[in-house]
Amino acid sequence: MMIRKITAPVLLGLTMAACSAQSSEEAEREEENLLTADWQEITDKAEGQEVNMYMWGGNDNINRYLDDWVAPRLKEMHDIELSRVPVSDAQDFINQLLDEKTAGKTAGSMDIIWINGENFKAAKDNELLFGDFSGQLPNFNSYINPEAPEISHDFGEPVDGLEAPWGKAQFVFVHDEQKVGTPPKSMEELADWVEKNPGQFTYPALPDFTGSAFIRNVLYETTGGHEQYERPAAQIEDLESRLEPMWDYLNDIEPYLWRNGETYPESLSKLDQLYASGEVAMTMSYDPALAASEVLKGRFPESTRTFLLDAGTLSNTHFLSIPFNSSDKAGAMVAINEMMSPEAQTAKLSPENWGDLSALDLEKLSPEQQAAMNNVELGEATLPLEELENNRLPELSSDYIEILEKGWMENVAKE
Amino acid sequence: MNTTISPLKIILFLLGFVIIGLPFIALLLSSLAAGWRWPDLIPASFSFRAWDYILFGSARTWQSIGTSLLIALIVTIVNVVLAVPAANALVRFQFRGKWLAEAILFAPIIIPPFVAVMGIHLTFLRFGLTETILGVVLAHLSPTLPYMVRAVVISYSTLSTERENQARMLGAGPLLRFYYIVLPHLLPGIAAGASLSILISLSQYLITFIIGSGQVVTLPILLFPFISGGDPAIGSAYSLMFAGMAILALLSLDVALKNYYKKKGVRSNGEGGE
Numbered sequence: 001m002m003i004r005k006i007t008a009p010v011l012l013g014l015t016m017a018a019c020s021a022q023s024s025e026e027a028e029r030e031e032e033n034l035l036t037a038d039w040q041e042i043t044d045k046a047e048g049q050e051v052n053m054y055m056w057g058g059n060d061n062i063n064r065y066l067d068d069w070v071a072p073r074l075k076e077m078h079d080i081e082l083s084r085v086p087v088s089d090a091q092d093f094i095n096q097l098l099d100e101k102t103a104g105k106t107a108g109s110m111d112i113i114w115i116n117g118e119n120f121k122a123a124k125d126n127e128l129l130f131g132d133f134s135g136q137l138p139n140f141n142s143y144i145n146p147e148a149p150e151i152s153h154d155f156g157e158p159v160d161g162l163e164a165p166w167g168k169a170q171f172v173f174v175h176d177e178q179k180v181g182t183p184p185k186s187m188e189e190l191a192d193w194v195e196k197n198p199g200q201f202t203y204p205a206l207p208d209f210t211g212s213a214f215i216r217n218v219l220y221e222t223t224g225g226h227e228q229y230e231r232p233a234a235q236i237e238d239l240e241s242r243l244e245p246m247w248d249y250l251n252d253i254e255p256y257l258w259r260n261g262e263t264y265p266e267s268l269s270k271l272d273q274l275y276a277s278g279e280v281a282m283t284m285s286y287d288p289a290l291a292a293s294e295v296l297k298g299r300f301p302e303s304t305r306t307f308l309l310d311a312g313t314l315s316n317t318h319f320l321s322i323p324f325n326s327s328d329k330a331g332a333m334v335a336i337n338e339m340m341s342p343e344a345q346t347a348k349l350s351p352e353n354w355g356d357l358s359a360l361d362l363e364k365l366s367p368e369q370q371a372a373m374n375n376v377e378l379g380e381a382t383l384p385l386e387e388l389e390n391n392r393l394p395e396l397s398s399d400y401i402e403i404l405e406k407g408w409m410e411n412v413a414k415e
Numbered sequence: 416m417n418t419t420i421s422p423l424k425i426i427l428f429l430l431g432f433v434i435i436g437l438p439f440i441a442l443l444l445s446s447l448a449a450g451w452r453w454p455d456l457i458p459a460s461f462s463f464r465a466w467d468y469i470l471f472g473s474a475r476t477w478q479s480i481g482t483s484l485l486i487a488l489i490v491t492i493v494n495v496v497l498a499v500p501a502a503n504a505l506v507r508f509q510f511r512g513k514w515l516a517e518a519i520l521f522a523p524i525i526i527p528p529f530v531a532v533m534g535i536h537l538t539f540l541r542f543g544l545t546e547t548i549l550g551v552v553l554a555h556l557s558p559t560l561p562y563m564v565r566a567v568v569i570s571y572s573t574l575s576t577e578r579e580n581q582a583r584m585l586g587a588g589p590l591l592r593f594y595y596i597v598l599p600h601l602l603p604g605i606a607a608g609a610s611l612s613i614l615i616s617l618s619q620y621l622i623t624f625i626i627g628s629g630q631v632v633t634l635p636i637l638l639f640p641f642i643s644g645g646d647p648a649i650g651s652a653y654s655l656m657f658a659g660m661a662i663l664a665l666l667s668l669d670v671a672l673k674n675y676y677k678k679k680g681v682r683s684n685g686e687g688g689e
Contacts, residue, residue: 054629058640060468060649085629088640096628103540109630278452298449298462
């Protein structure tokens with residue numbers, strides 16, 4: 001969800017990370033044990049542990065879901081104390097873990113971290129994660145299809161059991177029904193609409209996460225589908241000319257954007273603010289139920305709806321992981337397992353709690369569990385789960401994302 | 416003192432209200448707004464969602480305010496202890512490499528704290544100072560100390576040594592001389608430096624987050640994710656709490672200062688005549 005550029009300090013840390021990281025043999029053996037022990041043993045060990053969960057803390061719904069729904073249940077069922085630590089950017093704690101690795105700190109305070117995409121890749125490349133633990137979790141084994149591409153890969157990076165799926169996200173456009181009667185069904189129709197309604201549409205400037213996702217959607221539609229980008233970017237020789245139609249598209253709509261495209265909102269929250277205050281008629285979100293929850297809060301108008309394109313939109317999965325130096329790994333595993341239970345995932349789906357799509361494979365649930373999930377009132381602003389499910393496109397790997405972000409600066413922002 | 420109300424004063428008061436008061440009204444409205452759309456001057460509907468979250472939710476607001484104030488208080492005390500001798504030396508002694516000492520003392524104003532804090536974090540990790548209030552206090556010294564030194568240096572430079580010499584001739588030792596002659600003169604400078612030190616310490620996010628590693632939770636740690644995450648209602652409510660906390664801290668400083676002068680029998684604005 002919150003994925004941003006890992007900047008210079010990480011690279012610095014990377015070069016320094018070659019230093020010592022010794023832990024006593026005993027602790028190491030115990031950790032090995034957690035990855036092979038049976039579940040009963042792990043839950044016994046988890047009892048009474050204090051688990052610190054480091055996560056982005058900028059949404060009161062999400063915070064409350066953890067504090068008021070998840071934490072009391074963990075306390076009651078497993079005597080685990082879950083303490084949520086709010087962070088404004090996932091990159092911050094990755095940097096911190098890098099420092100801790102460099103300094104050889106073996107008893108860290110982070111037990112669960114919420115990551116995906118570039119942050120996962122940075123953590124994996126620098127060996128900041130505990131190990132192949134997800135296969136140990138009963139709820140992972142019962143309700144998740146490990147072969148599904150959105151579970152086995154995180155933005156093109158093999159997951160290798162280092163993180164367990166917590167939820168799914170999908171790109172949707174958000175519009176005000178009163179201003180956009182019939183929402184566009186393709187990028188072409190969107191361009192037509194933008195031309196006819198100057199000043200009513202814009203997207204967040206890259207490298208904003210959602211702005212970047214918008215142009216990846218443009219990329220798929222204007223250059224003939226996503227399949228061609230499954231190879232590493234370096235292997236496609238004529239990549240630059242393949243990207244050409246996308247830049248043309250973005251430049252063609254630019255004069256009709258908000259403020260004639262002379263400037264772009266610097267982040268999605270700024271664009272949401274423009275939409276909330278009625279300055280533009282559309283915004284976008286990588287969270288299909290976020291609009292509904294903003295309507296519940298009263299921030300977005302009642303007439304807010306969401307739409308997809310016929311060719312589908314990008315989707316990704318966000319994950320929970322355990323850092324290498326977590327002091328309460330057993331507790332972390334039990335907590336993650338509980339957060340993946342059908343009950344927790346159903347509660348998470350409700351926009352009143354959060355509105356985040358379930359990570360579970362619907363077909364693996366019992367009929368009652370399926371019914372419970374389907375009965376969640378998603379709000380009028382959210383599309384039906386089935387419609388979302390049938391229009392999912394895979395994410396690009398991060399080497400492309402970098403190329404696109406640079407290219408946007410040169411081809412669109414500068415001109 | 417002139418007690419008649421002049422038109423200039425009224426204008427100044429109105430100006431002050433527009434500049435200082437209006438933003439607070441906007442913040443208050445925004446914290447209570449449930450949907451605030453152009454062209455409404457006042458939100459269409461109100462809700463206590465944001466206040467409910469920060470005051471009654473499990474948001475740990477009060478605890479974080481206590482932590483913030485405790486850290487700011489310790490930081491300021493340490494600053495005074497460090498800054499007074501430093502300012503004394505800088506003003507009254509000529510020594511080789513004085514410019515270097517000054518440059519080092521004032522460097523944190525010019526060098527972005529982020530640069531230093533990355534290195535500090537690694538060092539503190541080795542010493543086991545991360546995730547502790549002590550570590551955060553030490554890290555807060557770097558952006559606050561220069562302002563304290565600066566303020567005390569100015570006080571010192573208007574204090575001639577003649578009075579101290581006189582006291583010395585009358586048999587007063589160094590402690591007595593400091594307490595009865597130097598300190599009263601320095602107090603306005605110390606108060607100015609302390610206000611800055613408190614405000615700067617209270618508003619640190621990055622340093623607190625990196626050194627405290629999320630285990631030392633001050634108010635900015637709770638506030639920042641909402642501002643960058645774009646929930647204006649909760650962001651506004653937290654900002655008001657923050658402003659209230661800062662004003663409270665400054666007011667207590669002011670009251671303490673006034674009490675001191677009262678005890679000394681000197682009027683607070685009558686000091687400083689050399």
